[in-house]
């Protein structure tokens with residue numbers, strides 16, 4: 001059977017049916033219904049944060065965060081991410097300015113930020129890529145010095161804590177994605193967690209046409225509301241997410257036993273002051289007997305489907321050709337050519353992991 005890079009978590013069928021049953025009584029399908037309210041409350045508790053607004057997906061949550069903060073001009077960010085991060089900046093009328101990454105964990109390298117700051121810079125948008133937590137201290141120190149906002153793309157860091165605090169307690173706002181392929185899913189879905197309570201009204205309005213009362217629309221908002229069926233899936237999946245993460249940890253350990261210490265294979269480092277969610281298992285082939293593309297092709301021949309997360313860099317996407325004048329990010333470029341994200345989901349068996357690793361090292 002084919003092994004995909006990931007497999008969506010689902011509750012038992014009956015459990016979901018039970019959760020959606022009362023929707024047939026209420027006939028309330030979307031617009032801040034009771035499932036939506038319950039999920040918002042449950043996630044605040046689980047993630048250890050005071051303020052959170054749900055969205056129909058993570059991408060629109062990120063656009064919502066950027067737009068709610070009235071940013072202007074330039075945003076310093078990483079090109080080593082999913083296209084969504086960069087598109088959210090551009091679609092919000094802002095200009096991404098790319099800084100390089102740290103090779104050890106692939107997050108934004110704070111040392112490259114300061115030299116890119118101009119009078120047009122209004123924010124920094126780092127990504128906790130693969131669930132690796134950024135150097136939040138250094139990034140936020142720079143932001144404070146220059147009066148910039150910090151918005152994290154936390155799509156990969158569901159449930160992670162840093163120094164005992166929920167990851168979204170850092171910076172001005174964090175975006176989570178609850179897409180089907182993420183550690184916690186609501187089929188499609190996302191959220192913005194934020195510090196300033198005044199942003200709540202704004203974010204709530206921005207996802208609902210900017211409407212603030214029956215006869216007023218204070219903002220030019222779109223439609224990005226999470227519906228009751230998505231929220232119900234979230235309520236079910238949230239009950240099992242800790243168990244899912246524990247199972248993912250077993251899979252990652254098995255990979256590490258197979259691949260650690262092999263000449264030319266590099267695994268990424270995690271900070272020691274974080275809890276982990278084992279969202280992805282990226283491997284860097286540097287000086288290995290086969291290059292990244294050869295390993296990828298061999299796995300494909302065995303019906304195993306890893307992904308080149310993240311290649312190409314978003315600064316190299318064809319939609320930005322001739323539009324973004326991006327500076328070189330040599331470390332990101334190097335990593336993007338050598339990295340492969342291997343299959344990882346909670347019920348990937350030890351023997352399947354062994355088989356994948358045997359194909360890689362043979």
Ligand SMILES: *Cc1c(COP(=O)(O)O)cnc(C)c1O
Pocket residue numbers: 057058059060081082084085127153155156176177178179188189190
């Ligand atoms: C998944 C993802 C997004 C987008 O989230 P959606 O919920 O799919 O819209 C944004 N950034 C990163 C890094 C992601 O992995």
